[in-house]
Amino acid sequence: MIDATTFSVSGERFTVVYRIHESATVAREIADNICVEQTIEFPEVLIQDDDIRRHVIGQVQQWDDIDTSTFDATISYAVETSGYTLTQLMNVMYGNASLFPQVKVQSFELPAALSDCFAGPRFGIAGLRRLFDRPTGPLLMTALKPQGLSAEALAEQANQFALGGIDIVKDDHGLANQPFAPFRERVAHCAAAVRRANEETGGRTVYAPMLSGPSEQLMEDAHFALEQGAGAFLLAPGLIGFDAARRIAAADEFPVPMIGHPAMLGSYVVSPHNGYSHGAMFGQLMRLIGMDASIFPNYGGRFSFSKHACQEVAASCLGAFNGYATIFPTPGGGMTLDRLPELSAFYGEDVMFLIGGNLHRQGTTLAESSRAMRAKASTL
């Protein structure tokens, strides 16, 4: 037995909805296990009738039958268990539970005591619409690629895209610090190329370099990019860590839009029975860490997301969540110009379209194919 322990807590709790794929009896057992595993990770029988039992162990607050082998357990935890940090919040939410093959985080809710600890998106939809002076209609994004081009060649692309009126010209997420186009050289050239185009057109295009450098260098890279004139950052929390992405987004020294990329996050969503729901991952978590746009693979492209999954992401980017700004769902991956009307009808007005390779397939200059994309978007 552990000595009876007393302490006071605020009484504020956050909740996580776990979808459990099992028979009813086993699902109940798993829910009880989650309450223990995610908090005390200790034989419950050795805990007395004390404040650890009352406050630290999770509590099943609600139970919903989805079907005969699918149940939603809403479990609440004292905010104190999170230590008021993102990393530990995610640890309580799903640290060891990620090892349970039949448990998936559907969604979560935070009390103000916890959500106040995270700044969330700095711009969001309203802020990006002001920044780009696009009060209505979809925003447009494209990517500099392929890897292997020189910094100059990528910058020439950036210039063309900006001349054509694309809002955000981002690095391909695979551009890091390769010898073909080293980070500093590429960022300097591409930022300058976008600036030249804006001066020519009076446009507001921004260049978003990928920040994926080593932990030791990441903040320095971000400073360098900002000094060179980068107007947004591309961050992949699956690669650099959720908390590293949050740190950059929350820092007042980087007052630019943040774009979340799904690299390495696929394994959290592709299983129907484990991981996070598409909405929790690409909506809630991306907003929590301060992304202003969330890239995800569009349905019908070369990835696996269903229409339903894409709808869920969009709903979670656009729905109410602790007063955080809504953010742009940004479908990409094998997107084509012809699909813009269909996708516009599907996603509605608040969407950012990411079209990469297809702009190169139009048989015209990139400036012209970008203008065609912009023209098409303006009719939507």
Add this chain to the structure above:
Amino acid sequence: MIDATTFSVSGERFTVVYRIHESATVAREIADNICVEQTIEFPEVLIQDDDIRRHVIGQVQQWDDIDTSTFDATISYAVETSGYTLTQLMNVMYGNASLFPQVKVQSFELPAALSDCFAGPRFGIAGLRRLFDRPTGPLLMTALKPQGLSAEALAEQANQFALGGIDIVKDDHGLANQPFAPFRERVAHCAAAVRRANEETGGRTVYAPMLSGPSEQLMEDAHFALEQGAGAFLLAPGLIGFDAARRIAAADEFPVPMIGHPAMLGSYVVSPHNGYSHGAMFGQLMRLIGMDASIFPNYGGRFSFSKHACQEVAASCLGAFNGYATIFPTPGGGMTLDRLPELSAFYGEDVMFLIGGNLHRQGTTLAESSRAMRAKASTL
């Protein structure tokens, strides 16, 4: 078309074995897609017969039929695509491919040009055996818990475990900076408690605090812990990011053993068809980022790992891998004293046993149950 591009590369390539669960025809298509997706992420038809095609696009080097719907594609990539950093190496290996539900990384191989960029484990098995003066037999680890105890109560546990001869006394991975036992207070008390016990017994027990603080504070936390006398660090790459863990492990300023924890990594291994193999995740990646011991859920405990999965982890901790030191497979999770003989036979001599809650169930002092564990281990 992209202008034909020329550059020179070293010719050195790293390889990744992807296990693809599909029909033979579709599997071949997916392998070809991976070659493109993980590198240029661009319509291949727009690439000329140039150095991008020759060197940047991945190449299927080998094809193995596992069964009629399972195939291993060994794909090689130019080392230059990795930018010689961990984050980008993992991005090429599995960034966007993580979104393919039927693609799993089985293993990977690095040429010296790449493995030389990562220090790997500082101690490994040989180093830890010297550190603890345990030339043979299993090493022993336990955890301070449950969350909710005060720093003093946790320190009292630490003292008892150390008196009983446990080699590594770690924080429960859920201990962060909660008000019950704030990080600095807990680390100071626990490190001192272990030191007192060592002075009394002449033992060499080390205390391993969990480092999961916010990105802004993580290095400062590590310095504080070291100054207080922490003798090892507990790191969860799934929580703080793989590269943050690598950074701490590689830093000469932290010359202590590193222990890898699987929190939030479950979703990468529980699916048979997506993610990483157990060996690639808990063996290869943990060694690459410099962990000296790799904690994973033992078979027959409260988690899901099969005997086969545990064998795979152990083999990957102990096998040849680019000259990196071998590391201790560290099974934990619902482990009991009675299972030590069985587990010792299963894992062999080079294993670290992590027993947590069970030491509290013995109805004796923690020092006595620790001594019982040590006595049992010495007969194995």
